[in-house]
Amino acid sequence: MDHHFGDCTPVMKRRICYCGELPILKTSWTEINPGRRFWGCRFYGKVGCCDFFYWADPAPHERYKSVINGLLRKRNEVDKEKVNIGKTARFYKIALWLLVLFFVLRSVF
Numbered sequence: 001m002d003h004h005f006g007d008c009t010p011v012m013k014r015r016i017c018y019c020g021e022l023p024i025l026k027t028s029w030t031e032i033n034p035g036r037r038f039w040g041c042r043f044y045g046k047v048g049c050c051d052f053f054y055w056a057d058p059a060p061h062e063r064y065k066s067v068i069n070g071l072l073r074k075r076n077e078v079d080k081e082k083v084n085i086g087k088t089a090r091f092y093k094i095a096l097w098l099l100v101l102f103f104v105l106r107s108v109f
Contacts (some may be wrong), residue, residue: 017041017052025056033067036060 017023023039037056043049060068 014052015039018050019043019052023052023054029072031069032065033060034065050084 014024019041021042024042025037026040026044028036028038039056041050041052041053
């Protein structure tokens with residue numbers, strides 16, 4: 001369902017979803033619609049939701065989608081690298097403490 005109302009904010013403030021709730025503005029982060037905003041049921045995406053849905057933004061240009069998806073992939077790679085660096089840092093911290101403990105115990109005995 002691809003509905004677009006231009007500036008739909010006043011329209012959506014008066015509209016009620018099928019659950020009887022006011023819709024809220026959300027952002028899609030799918031590969032097909034990265035960064036595209038939509039009005040949806042406050043429970044949109046959860047089991048048992050009414051799936052009320054209207055696009056707030058026009059469909060993105062293919063180049064826009066390509067750039068945004070590339071940036072998202074790069075961010076995910078950086079996030080994974082940060083996790084790996086954190087694991088490596090914890091390993092060296094533990095190793096350093098064990099080394100210090102070894103030398104302290106060795107000097108005591």
